[in-house]
Amino acid sequence: MKIQKIISTLGNKESLIPIMIKDGVDSASLTYKSYKQGGSIEGVDRAVDEFGTQIIWIGGIPFFKKLIDLTLYKHAKINPQVDPRILTNNEYTKWALDNAKGIMTNSKNQKVIDAISDCLKDGGKRAKKLFTTKVLAATGLTLASYFMLTKAKQKSTKNKILKEMKNKTYNTDAFIYEKKNKVFSDIKISKTSFKGIGKKVIEGVMFNPVHNMKIIDAGITTERLACSRNKTEFFEHAIKEGGFLFFIYGFGNLIEKGINKFSSKVLKKPIDLPIDVLSDENLADALKNNKIISDIQKLPKQSQSLSEKLNFIIQNPDNITVMAAKKSKIVSVIKDESAVDTSKYIDLKSFDKLAGHILNLDKNYKMSKNNVKVFLNKTKALKVTSVMANIGISCLFLGYVIPKLIYAYRKYKTGTNKFHVEEEMKNNKN
Numbered sequence: 541m542k543i544q545k546i547i548s549t550l551g552n553k554e555s556l557i558p559i560m561i562k563d564g565v566d567s568a569s570l571t572y573k574s575y576k577q578g579g580s581i582e583g584v585d586r587a588v589d590e591f592g593t594q595i596i597w598i599g600g601i602p603f604f605k606k607l608i609d610l611t612l613y614k615h616a617k618i619n620p621q622v623d624p625r626i627l628t629n630n631e632y633t634k635w636a637l638d639n640a641k642g643i644m645t646n647s648k649n650q651k652v653i654d655a656i657s658d659c660l661k662d663g664g665k666r667a668k669k670l671f672t673t674k675v676l677a678a679t680g681l682t683l684a685s686y687f688m689l690t691k692a693k694q695k696s697t698k699n700k701i702l703k704e705m706k707n708k709t710y711n712t713d714a715f716i717y718e719k720k721n722k723v724f725s726d727i728k729i730s731k732t733s734f735k736g737i738g739k740k741v742i743e744g745v746m747f748n749p750v751h752n753m754k755i756i757d758a759g760i761t762t763e764r765l766a767c768s769r770n771k772t773e774f775f776e777h778a779i780k781e782g783g784f785l786f787f788i789y790g791f792g793n794l795i796e797k798g799i800n801k802f803s804s805k806v807l808k809k810p811i812d813l814p815i816d817v818l819s820d821e822n823l824a825d826a827l828k829n830n831k832i833i834s835d836i837q838k839l840p841k842q843s844q845s846l847s848e849k850l851n852f853i854i855q856n857p858d859n860i861t862v863m864a865a866k867k868s869k870i871v872s873v874i875k876d877e878s879a880v881d882t883s884k885y886i887d888l889k890s891f892d893k894l895a896g897h898i899l900n901l902d903k904n905y906k907m908s909k910n911n912v913k914v915f916l917n918k919t920k921a922l923k924v925t926s927v928m929a930n931i932g933i934s935c936l937f938l939g940y941v942i943p944k945l946i947y948a949y950r951k952y953k954t955g956t957n958k959f960h961v962e963e964e965m966k967n968n969k970n
Contacts (some may be wrong), residue, residue, distance in 0.1 A: 544950060550664065552926075554683065558749050558931060559753060559788055560594075560598055560902060561931060561935070562788055562931070562934050562935055562938055563594055563597070563784070563788070563938075564594070564764060565938055565939040566590075566784060566938040566939060566942065567590035567591055567593075568590075568939070569938070569939040569942075569943050570586055570590055570780070570942075570943050570946070571583065571586045571591070572585045573943045573946075573947060574586035574587075574959075577947055577957040577958075578958060578959035578962075579958065579959055579962075581697060581700050581701060581704070581902055581959055581962055582959035582961075582962070584697075584700075585590045585693060585697045585959075585961075586745070588689070588693045588696075589689075589690070589693055592693070592818060593686060593689065593760060594892060596682060596685045596686050596689060597682075597686075597753070597757075597760065600678070600681070600682030600685055600686075600756070600782045601679065601682050601752060601753075601756065602676045604677065604678035604681045604682060605674055605675075605678045608670075608674045608677060608678065609674075612670060612674070612676065613670060613674075616666055616670060617658060617855040618659055618666065618667050618670060619655035619659070619883075620659055620674075621655065621884075622655050622656055622659050622667065622883045623883065623884050623885040624659075624664070624668045624671045624882070625747065625757070625885040626656070626882070626884075626885055627656075627659055627660065627664030627667055627668060628664070628668070629846065631845070631846050631847055632850070633656070633660065633664070634847075635846070635847050635850050635851070635882070636652075636656055636897075637653055637656055637657070637880040637882075639850075639851075639854055639880070639882050640652035640653040640656060640882045640883065640960055644851055648863065652881065652882055653885045655883055656882075656883055658917040661818045675752065679752065679755055679759075679901050682756055683756065683759040683760070683763065684791060685762055686759075686760055686763060687767075690763060690764070690767050691767070694767070694769060696859070697788055698960065698965070701961070701962050701965050701966075702965075705965070705966060712898060747885075754789060757784075757785060757788075757789075758785075760781075761777075761781040761785065764781060765777055765778065765781070769961050770960060770961060770964055772949075772950060772953050772954060772960045773960065773961065775949060775953070776946050776950060778940065779945055779946050779949060780942060780946055783937065783938065783941075783945070784938065784942070785936050787938050787942075788938075789936070791933075791937075793932060795926075795929060795930045796926060796930050799811075799922075799925070799926040799929060800812055800926065801928075803922045803926070804900070807922065808904045808907060808908060809904065809915075809918055809919045809922050810897065810900045810904055810919070811919060811922050811923040811926055812897040812900070813864070813868075813894075813897050813898065813901060814867070814868045815920060815923050815924070815925075815927075816867045816868060817864045817867050817868055817894075817898075818916060818919055818920050818923060819916075819920060820863070820864070820867050822860065822863045822864075823860065823863075823864065823898075823901075823916075824912050824913070824916055826860040826902075827901075827902060827905050827912050827915075827916075828912045831860060832860060832898060832899065832901075832902035833899070833902065835859050835860040835861060835882070836860075836861065836895055836898065836899050838852075838856070838859060839852065839859075839861060839892075839895055840852045846888075849888055850886060850888075850897075853871055853886065853891075856878055857878055860898060861891065861894060861895045861898060864894055864898060864954055865886075865890075865891050866878070868894065870886065870887060870890045870891055870894060871891070872884035872886075892913075901919070
C-alpha cells in the first residue's frame, strides 16, 4: 500500500510532490556545483537562492491562502471549502443544495447545505470575488517575497565580497560596483502583460495547483533575469530556468505520453488510469465479471441535462466509473463515507474521459491471454515504470546535464569557473 500511495502521488498531474522532487534535485546539484567551482561565497549565494526560493515557491501560496481563509473569509462568514465553480451555474447550485442535506464537511462540522447557502446569500458574488482575490493575492505576495529574498541575498553576498577584498588589502573606500559595471544597461527585460488572458486560462490557473505554480515559476524566472547582477549571470539564469521549466512541465508530459502510447499500442496494456484505480478490487471484479461494458452503457448521454448527469453519480454508487471517479478524486466524498461532497466541483469532462480509459482497459484485457490478476499486475508494473522513468529522466537532466551546461557556458564566456560577480567586483575596484 505504501508503494501504491507513493506512485499515486508521483503520477498525479495535479500534485506538487513530483515538481518538488525535481526542483530539490536541481537545487541540490547546482548548490554543490557552485561550492565546488565558484567557492564558498558563491556556494552560500546559490544555496540561499535555490533553497530559499524553494521554501517560498512551495510554501508561499498555501501560507498566504490560509492567512486569507483565517481573515477575509472568516470576516465574510464564508466557508473557504466551497468550490466557487458550483456557484456559477444555477442548475449546478440547485443540484448541490438538493443533495447536500445532512452531510457534514470537514471544516468546522458545518453542513454542506449551510456552507453553500452562506455563499449564496448575495447570489455567490462575494464568494467568487473572495476566491479570485485569494488566488491573485497569494500569487502576488509569493512573488514579492521572492523579490525581497533576492535583494537581501545579493546585498549579503556583496558585503561578504567587500569584506574579503578588504582583508586582502583591496581599496574599497570608494567602491561602487553597480555604477562601474556597465552590463546592466545591455540587458533589457520587457514588462509582462497579463491582459487578454482568456477566462479558461485564468480558471485553469485558479483551480489547478500545478498551473498556479506555473505562474509562480514564470514570475520567478522573470525576476531572476531582471535582477541578474551581470550579463553572464543573466544567461546562466536563462539556461537554468529554461531547462527547469521544460523538464518540469513539458518533457515530463512527453515522457508519460510516449510510455503510455507504447504500453497501449505495443504491449497492449493501457496505463492511462491512476494507480489507485488499477489497484482497486472493484475494477478487478468488474473485469472478471464482464461488468465494464454494461456499466459504461448506463452512463448519461451527452444530450442529457447537467442535473441528470450529476444525479447519476449520486444514484449509482456501484457503477464502476463512479467508483473509479471517487478513487481518483474526480468525485470528492465525505471523509470515511461514500456520500458525495457536493460542495466540491465535479469535472464531468474528466469523468467521461475516465470512462473511456476504463473501456479501453477492458478491451485490452479481453484481447490478452492472462487472467485478471496477472493482467492488472503487469499493467500496474508498467504504470510504476512510467512514473519512475518520468521522475528519473527529468532528475538526471536537472541534476547533472543543466548544471554542466551552466558552468560550460561560464567557462566559455569568462575563461574560468570562478564566481563571476566576485571577480567583476575585484576587477572594478577603485
